[in-house]
Amino acid sequence: MSEWKDICKFSDLAANTGVCALHNQEQVAIFRVGKEQKVYAISNYDPIGKANVLSRGIVGDIKGKLVVASPLYKQHFCLETGECLEEPENSVKAYAIRVEGDVVQLQA
Amino acid sequence: MSKQKIIVVGNGMVGHKFIENMIEHPDYDQYEVVTFSEEPRLAYDRVQLSYYFAGKTVDELMLTSPDYYDENGVRFIVSDKVVNIDHANKKVVTASGREESYDKLILATGSYPFVPPIPGKDQEHCLVYRTIEDLEGMTASAKVSKVGVVVGGGLLGLEAANALKNLGLETHVVEFAPRLMAVQLDEGGGQLLRSKIEALGVSVHTEKNTTEIVAGETCRYRMNFADGSHIETDVILFSAGIRPQDELARQFDIEIGPRGGIVIDNNCLTSAKDVYAIGECALWDGKIYGLVAPGYNMAKVAVSHITGGDLAFEGADMSTKLKLLGVDVASIGDAQARTPGCLSYTYSDGHAGVYKRLVVSADNKKVIGAVLVGDVEAYGNLLQMMLGDIEIPGSPEALILPSIDGAAPALGVDALPDSAQICSCHDVTKGDIFEAVKGGCTDLSGIKSCTKAVTGCGGCAAMTTQVMNAALTEMGVEVDDSLCEHFSYTRQEIFDIIRVKGIKSFDELLESHGQGHGCEICKPAIGSMLATHWNEYVLDDKHIGLQDTNDIFLANMQRDGTYSVVPRIAGGEITPEQLIVLGEVGRDFGLYTKITGGQRIDFFGAQLHELPPIWERLVEAGFETGHAYGKSLRTVKSCVGSTWCRYGMLDSVSMAVNLEMRYKGLRSPHKLKMAVSGCTRECAEAQGKDVGVIATDKGWNLYLCGNGGMKPRHADLFAQDLDDETLIKYIDRFFMFYCRTADKLQRTSVWMDNLEGGIEYLHEVIVEDKLGICEELEADMARVIDTYECEWKKTLNSPERLKRFAHFINSDLTDDNLAYVEMRGQAKGRIATDEERQKLAKGVEIETVELV
Numbered sequence: 001m002s003e004w005k006d007i008c009k010f011s012d013l014a015a016n017t018g019v020c021a022l023h024n025q026e027q028v029a030i031f032r033v034g035k036e037q038k039v040y041a042i043s044n045y046d047p048i049g050k051a052n053v054l055s056r057g058i059v060g061d062i063k064g065k066l067v068v069a070s071p072l073y074k075q076h077f078c079l080e081t082g083e084c085l086e087e088p089e090n091s092v093k094a095y096a097i098r099v100e101g102d103v104v105q106l107q108a
Numbered sequence: 109m110s111k112q113k114i115i116v117v118g119n120g121m122v123g124h125k126f127i128e129n130m131i132e133h134p135d136y137d138q139y140e141v142v143t144f145s146e147e148p149r150l151a152y153d154r155v156q157l158s159y160y161f162a163g164k165t166v167d168e169l170m171l172t173s174p175d176y177y178d179e180n181g182v183r184f185i186v187s188d189k190v191v192n193i194d195h196a197n198k199k200v201v202t203a204s205g206r207e208e209s210y211d212k213l214i215l216a217t218g219s220y221p222f223v224p225p226i227p228g229k230d231q232e233h234c235l236v237y238r239t240i241e242d243l244e245g246m247t248a249s250a251k252v253s254k255v256g257v258v259v260g261g262g263l264l265g266l267e268a269a270n271a272l273k274n275l276g277l278e279t280h281v282v283e284f285a286p287r288l289m290a291v292q293l294d295e296g297g298g299q300l301l302r303s304k305i306e307a308l309g310v311s312v313h314t315e316k317n318t319t320e321i322v323a324g325e326t327c328r329y330r331m332n333f334a335d336g337s338h339i340e341t342d343v344i345l346f347s348a349g350i351r352p353q354d355e356l357a358r359q360f361d362i363e364i365g366p367r368g369g370i371v372i373d374n375n376c377l378t379s380a381k382d383v384y385a386i387g388e389c390a391l392w393d394g395k396i397y398g399l400v401a402p403g404y405n406m407a408k409v410a411v412s413h414i415t416g417g418d419l420a421f422e423g424a425d426m427s428t429k430l431k432l433l434g435v436d437v438a439s440i441g442d443a444q445a446r447t448p449g450c451l452s453y454t455y456s457d458g459h460a461g462v463y464k465r466l467v468v469s470a471d472n473k474k475v476i477g478a479v480l481v482g483d484v485e486a487y488g489n490l491l492q493m494m495l496g497d498i499e500i501p502g503s504p505e506a507l508i509l510p511s512i513d514g515a516a517p518a519l520g521v522d523a524l525p526d527s528a529q530i531c532s533c534h535d536v537t538k539g540d541i542f543e544a545v546k547g548g549c550t551d552l553s554g555i556k557s558c559t560k561a562v563t564g565c566g567g568c569a570a571m572t573t574q575v576m577n578a579a580l581t582e583m584g585v586e587v588d589d590s591l592c593e594h595f596s597y598t599r600q601e602i603f604d605i606i607r608v609k610g611i612k613s614f615d616e617l618l619e620s621h622g623q624g625h626g627c628e629i630c631k632p633a634i635g636s637m638l639a640t641h642w643n644e645y646v647l648d649d650k651h652i653g654l655q656d657t658n659d660i661f662l663a664n665m666q667r668d669g670t671y672s673v674v675p676r677i678a679g680g681e682i683t684p685e686q687l688i689v690l691g692e693v694g695r696d697f698g699l700y701t702k703i704t705g706g707q708r709i710d711f712f713g714a715q716l717h718e719l720p721p722i723w724e725r726l727v728e729a730g731f732e733t734g735h736a737y738g739k740s741l742r743t744v745k746s747c748v749g750s751t752w753c754r755y756g757m758l759d760s761v762s763m764a765v766n767l768e769m770r771y772k773g774l775r776s777p778h779k780l781k782m783a784v785s786g787c788t789r790e791c792a793e794a795q796g797k798d799v800g801v802i803a804t805d806k807g808w809n810l811y812l813c814g815n816g817g818m819k820p821r822h823a824d825l826f827a828q829d830l831d832d833e834t835l836i837k838y839i840d841r842f843f844m845f846y847c848r849t850a851d852k853l854q855r856t857s858v859w860m861d862n863l864e865g866g867i868e869y870l871h872e873v874i875v876e877d878k879l880g881i882c883e884e885l886e887a888d889m890a891r892v893i894d895t896y897e898c899e900w901k902k903t904l905n906s907p908e909r910l911k912r913f914a915h916f917i918n919s920d921l922t923d924d925n926l927a928y929v930e931m932r933g934q935a936k937g938r939i940a941t942d943e944e945r946q947k948l949a950k951g952v953e954i955e956t957v958e959l960v
Contacts, residue, residue, distance in 0.1 A: 007918050014649060014652050014653065017652060017660075019917040021916060027916075030917075033625060051668045051669035052915075052925050056657040056660070056669075058632070058655075058657075059625070060594075060631060061594075062627060064624075069627070069628035071665055072665070072669075
């Protein structure tokens with residue numbers, strides 16, 4: 001069975017913003033969208049801007065897909081799959097994430 | 109085949125237009141063009157001459173440049189007058205003895221001001237108004253004078269009166285006819301114009317026939333009139349009409365009209381073989397055209413005839429619309445109702461100062477003329493109805509009556525034929541505008557640069573916009589100016605909703621007027637509007653998700669994800685102690701340090717966790733945030749001004765500091781830059797800023813809507829000689845009006861270029877309070893100023909907010925993807941390349957750049 005690792009408190013996340021977590025030596029961008037108790041996780045590395053910045057982008061939706069816009073050059077990355085909408089070849093990894101009570105967890 | 113040689117005598121507006129048309133012709137490589145000018149400089153814009161006194165420089169008035177002619181192989185000789193035409197041998201000779209042969213000769217010698225043969229007219233301060241040299245003469249005369257008289261109450265005379273007024277003289281206009289602008293206006297229109305001009309402090313004397321100019325008693329001269337009255341004055345400016353400059357043709361056997369003017373046919377050919385005449389020197393069908401548009405048309409026709417085309421000159425419409433001494437005046441067709449059997453409609457509003465007369469055909473169906481004073485909005489419609497010979501829809505009086513319920517009875521542009529001329533200055537037709545739209549120009553500034561429409565006198569802006577919109581509709585392009593897929597409103601509409609409904613958060617607005625979650629377009633735009641209107645802390649829980657990363661961390665993200673830091677240095681003024689603190693901060697945090705273009709200091713390479721300690725040091729030393737990260741006021745640049753400079757007229761540094769402290773923190777559609785110069789040498793480059801202020805000996809001149817950047821735009825002179833209080837009042841109103849009505853991320857320059865009515869409309873809103881909103885705009889600005897707080901100071905006092913300033917939420921480690929290369933003595937000289945980062949990771953040393 002897969003194991004889950006505690007990352008932070010849900011209440012540490014301001015609505016509609018992201019944070020970056022260090023998880024298994026990787027940088028993971030975690031986002032909280034809307035009013036629901038729901039979070040998303042994709043890689044923090046922007047392969048187009050070549051910098052660890054995606055957690056600092058603005059979240060929203062484009063044609064129904066929840067996305068974050070890179071703060072560098074504004075390409076959109078899907079929060080559920082990591083797909084880059086403008087340049088699919090530059091898509092990033094998505095991570096399994098959940099909220100248990102007030103704790104945000106990433107799959108180990 | 110050898111090239112045909114064309115000589116253009118005269119490099120005025122029309123002569124230059126001819127050359128420009130030749131250059132643009134596809135067969136231009138088969139021709140060689142030479143031009144002579146009697147004046148010391150190449151063609152400039154005589155139509156805009158009066159702006160010289162409103163601050164426009166000679167350079168700004170120039171229509172061409174030696175470079176442009178050089179690049180296109182046009183030879184030009186200035187300050188040398190052509191004095192001899194030998195058309196048997198096809199050559200010309202100049203005053204300096206230069207000989208030049210031609211295949212085709214173009215006479216574009218223009219006109220000269222008519223000075224009535226009054227005894228005493230040739231004295232030192234009796235002047236004319238035609239060339240830049242004349243203006244220089246006027247300026248010199250005005251310096252030693254108090255009173256000025258303009259002889260002539262026509263269009264040019266009133267412009268000249270405006271110039272005298274701008275030069276600070278007590279101004280009089282003396283007119284021979286019983287009314288002003290006797291050619292263009294009827295009696296009612298002339299009377300209203302007179303009362304409006306007199307209200308501005310210009311005295312008007314009609315039915316005065318000057319008999320002599322003698323020595324004065326209270327002033328330099330005394331003008332005696334035929335009716336026994338007289339007037340005393342120091343300067344006399346003759347502007348009693350123009351006469352064609354036909355002397356050259358007259359001497360060398362080319363046919364001249366009985367009252368002057370070089371006779372031309374429909375091809376602009378004179379009676380001499382291969383000799384053309386164009387512009388104000390030419391007489392076509394017994395008429396001299398004293399406007400620039402018919403001259404441009406003749407230039408086009410002459411080019412066409414030379415190059416084998418079939419354009420013909422068939423007369424020109426003399427309708428005109430202009431602003432004289434701030435009064436709107438327009439005249440169309442048969443303004444004086446001279447057509448037999450015609451009918452007239454008159455509307456007069458003494459309270460608002462509006463006079464309109466409509467002249468229609470005997471059958472009451474066609475517009476044949478009109479006079480408009482005080483309100484010229486109907487000009488475009490009426491002119492098109494006359495030119496297009498369009499039947500009046502409904503009752504004629506509706507065309508000039510004010511719309512009671514707000515629905516203006518306008519003629520749809522759909523009714524116009526493709527050939528209808530919309531811009532007469534540059535001969536742009538409805539068809540041209542349609543083509544431009546089809547070619548991809550979908551906004552007014554695009555149409556302007558593509559067709560040149562609206563860039564002459566600007567009178568056709570409203571009509572051009574209507575045609576553009578009609579073209580967009582016809583193409584099925586829905587003009588979708590909604591903010592983004594989440595809000596189907598324009599930015600301006602959303603701003604109004606926020607204001608009127610008192611909405612204070614994005615979520616509230618999304619729920620009532622939007623859909624979905626929002627995106628990186630609508631969120632910062634709405635965040636900015638909320639901040640402009642309510643000025644709440646941008647990192648408040650309900651606003652933080654709206655901000656770009658720069659606003660969230662109150663610093664500017666650079667390409668490796670680190671930030672730069674810019675403290676405010678108002679007006680570029682800094683104490684040595686503060687400068688030392690900045691040096692220490694840069695050194696202690698190992699930041700790459702650079703002076704910015706806005707007279708402040710930028711530190712690069714700060715990581716998230718370093719921002720709070722950096723700012724603790726800065727705030728402690730008295731610095732505030734510089735808002736370099738925001739769409740907000742950046743800097744107010746200044747030169748040192750009168751406190752030190754030998755040439756400074758006013759204290760530009762104090763003004764710059766005051767302005768920067770006043771508007772700091774104002775969130776706006778895009779960044780805002782200002783500058784204050786202490787004199788016209790303009791060391792602060794104020795005319796390249798959104799708001800530029802330049803000191804004069806009488807106060808401050810205010811320039812608006814300039815910018816540098818990708819598409820530089822010179823700021824427009826908006827108001828002159830203001831005192832401190834008025835200056836600030838106007839800037840308050842300007843900023844708030846821009847914040848309310850601009851599109852997202854639209855700089856003031858583009859906003860202005862898309863503003864129907866341009867700078868004049870802006871003047872009406874800000875100075876004349878046409879919309880009745882000035883008080884509100886000032887109150888809105890006062891609220892922003894009163895609620896200012898330094899965002900960094902506030903953030904440092906909030907432990908909750910400071911938690912965000914870490915790279916990881918679950919670790920104290922930092923980003924491992926950062927590396928720098930030393931350059932010119934700075935450790936973080938530049939961000940390392942990917943390859944270099946890999947080398948560094950392996951411990952390989954990177955070669956550094958030598959200090960140069």
